[in-house]
Structure formats: structure tokens, C-alpha cells
Amino acid sequence: MPPVPSPVPSPVPSAPRLSEVLAALDALWPPERAEQWDAVGTVCGDPDAPVNRVLFAVDPVQDIAEEAVRLGAQLIVTHHPLYLRGTTTVAAGTFKGRVVHTLIKNDIALHVAHTNADSADPGVSDALAGALDLRILGPLVPDPTDPAGRRGLGRICELDHPATLRDFAARVAHRLPATAQGVRIAGDPDALVRTVAVSGGSGDSLFDRVRAAGVDAFVTADLRHHPVSEATQHSPLGLIDAAHWATEWPWCEQAAAQLDEVSDRHGWDLRVHVSKTVTDPWSAHQASTVPYAPSATYSTADAPSSSSSSSPSSSSGAPN
Numbered sequence: 001m002p003p004v005p006s007p008v009p010s011p012v013p014s015a016p017r018l019s020e021v022l023a024a025l026d027a028l029w030p031p032e033r034a035e036q037w038d039a040v041g042t043v044c045g046d047p048d049a050p051v052n053r054v055l056f057a058v059d060p061v062q063d064i065a066e067e068a069v070r071l072g073a074q075l076i077v078t079h080h081p082l083y084l085r086g087t088t089t090v091a092a093g094t095f096k097g098r099v100v101h102t103l104i105k106n107d108i109a110l111h112v113a114h115t116n117a118d119s120a121d122p123g124v125s126d127a128l129a130g131a132l133d134l135r136i137l138g139p140l141v142p143d144p145t146d147p148a149g150r151r152g153l154g155r156i157c158e159l160d161h162p163a164t165l166r167d168f169a170a171r172v173a174h175r176l177p178a179t180a181q182g183v184r185i186a187g188d189p190d191a192l193v194r195t196v197a198v199s200g201g202s203g204d205s206l207f208d209r210v211r212a213a214g215v216d217a218f219v220t221a222d223l224r225h226h227p228v229s230e231a232t233q234h235s236p237l238g239l240i241d242a243a244h245w246a247t248e249w250p251w252c253e254q255a256a257a258q259l260d261e262v263s264d265r266h267g268w269d270l271r272v273h274v275s276k277t278v279t280d281p282w283s284a285h286q287a288s289t290v291p292y293a294p295s296a297t298y299s300t301a302d303a304p305s306s307s308s309s310s311s312p313s314s315s316s317g318a319p320n
């Protein structure tokens with residue numbers, strides 16, 4: 001009777017070391033593809049430490065550091081840098097230093113993928129377009145070093161069915177995570193939208209490229225009075241201004257799924273989480289409720305003194 005072969009033990013998934021996870025992250029978002037002014041890569045962390053849980057978030061703020069502690073994560077990956085312009089102190093008395101102290105005391109590493117994730121394939125704007133259910137046609141600003149023509153800033157997209165700017169904005173408000181800001185529109189709300197440019201984060205530097213693309217609308221964040229005024233005077237372009245955080249949060253889910261896939265391929269014992277904490281800094285929004293009536297404005301005699309705490313904007317009870 002032949003010997004009964006002993007069963008081959010299935011490999012037990014083991015926690016990767018931080019250096020292995022960071023190598024995977026750098027393969028997804030090569031740091032050399034970041035803009036020159038950017039500060040991407042690893043902020044803190046021991047390369048030899050094991051990593052079981054990873055938390056993805058947009059902003060490296062104290063709330064996120066504390067969420068990682070509660071979760072038992074050993075690595076946070078954020079889109080925004082902690083120190084964009086360098087620093088000479090990480091003292092816990094500074095708010096960024098406090099983040100660093102919280103992380104190091106709890107053996108949590110921090111890694112940043114910023115403009116290298118913006119221009120990646122898939123990148124931040126692919127995630128934004130995906131969240132809005134748009135068909136992607138190509139990058140808004142192609143990366144000349146990509147022979148496939150897929151990398152670059154922003155994405156040009158089309159809708160499955162044309163919609164009015166108002167209805168499309170309602171879709172944006174519905175599909176992106178809720179924030180105090182919500183969504184603002186510039187342009188004719190009844191104009192028909194067939195093609196859209198999207199760019200996660202601050203996008204008003206891309207107006208020339210958006211105009212050149214000939215799209216009907218542009219979805220981005222942080223739009224300001226003068227660029228918007230000029231853009232809408234220049235052409236019938238519809239603008240949709242969402243919260244900066246909300247336009248970049250979909251990347252966290254996309255990035256987490258990418259790392260999950262890498263982890264499965266390696267057989268790592270690694271759990272990947274996405275923070276749902278809203279870190280957009282705007283905390284409340286009060287829509288105007290009274291139509292503008294010049295005769296109703298107060299005269300200088302009625303105006304509060306500079307030391308007074310009462311003002312037209314404080315009537316809601318919100319702190320100034």
C-alpha cells in the first residue's frame with residue numbers, strides 16, 4: 001500500500017512589512033511622477049514593522065490619525081501631504097506635530113500619494129468620473145511621457161444621455177459624499193450637457209484646457225469669483241463646483257481596491273479600510289433665503305460697531 005501523502009499545508013497569509021506595502025504603493029503611484037513642488041512619499045514609519053490594516057483618507061488631520069488608532073491600523077495613506085513646504089519642528093504643540101506624535105506613539109506610518117495619484121492611470125479624476133457614472137474619453141491634460149495617452153490631469157468624459165446642467169449637478173450632489181458646501185452651479189442651469197471635463201481638487205487653473213476641449217461642463221472644486229466670472233463670460237461653459245474633499249474622496253475607494261488586489265496577489269494578511277470621516281473644512285452652509293433688496297440694507301447709522309458681535313451674518317447663531 002503506497003504511503004498516504006500528507007496534505008500540503010496551504011500557505012498561511014502573513015502580514016507584509018511596511019517596506020513591502022510601500023513598494024506596492026510606489027508601483028501604483030510612482031513618486032517621480034509627482035509635480036516638482038509636491039511632497040509625496042513616506043512621512044513616518046518603520047520599514048520593518050508589520051502592517052495588518054491600512055486606512056485611506058484624503059487629509060492627514062488629527063481626526064484621521066485618531067481614527068487609525070481606534071481601527072488598529074499601522075499605515076495611513078492620504079492624498080494630501082502633511083508638510084507640503086517642509087518644517088523645522090514636529091513639536092506636539094503644533095497641530096501637525098500633534099499628528100506626527102499620535103502616529104509615532106501608536107506605531108502608525110503615514111504615506112502620501114498626491115499629484116502622482118492625480119496623473120496616474122487610474123487616477124483621482126478617473127475615480128471622480130466613475131463616481132459620477134461618466135464614460136471617460138481621455139485625459140484633459142495628457143502626460144507627454146505616457147505613450148498610451150491615458151495618464152495626465154483631469155479627464156474628458158461624456159454622459160450616457162444628455163442632461164440639463166441643473167439635472168447633472170443634482171447627480172453630482174447625489175453621487176459625491178455629502179458635505180456642508182454641497183454643489184454650486186455657474187452658467188445656464190437649463191443648458192444641455194453632453195460632454196464634461198472633471199478634475200478632482202482645485203481646478204480653476206485648467207480653464208484654458210477645458211475651453212480647448214470644447215466640453216459643455218466642468219466639474220471641479222475651489223472655484224473663485226474672477227476665474228468663474230471670466231470663464232462664463234468667455235463661453236457658455238457650465239461649471240459645477242463641489243467640495244474639494246468630496247471630489248477627491250472617491251480616489252480613496254479606488255486606491256483601497258487597488259491595494260486590496262495587490263494584497264490578494266501576494267497572499268498578504270492585510271485589511272484595507274477607507275475613512276468616511278468628512279474632513280472638508282467647511283462645517284455648515286446657510287443658503288440665502290431672502291431675495292436681495294437694496295432698500296433693506298442697513299445704513300451706516302444702523303451698522304454695528306466693529307466691537308459688536310451682532311452682524312447680519314450672525315443672525316443664524318453660527319460663530320463668525
Ligand SMILES: [Zn+2]
Nearest residue numbers: 201202244248
Ligand atoms: Zn486636493
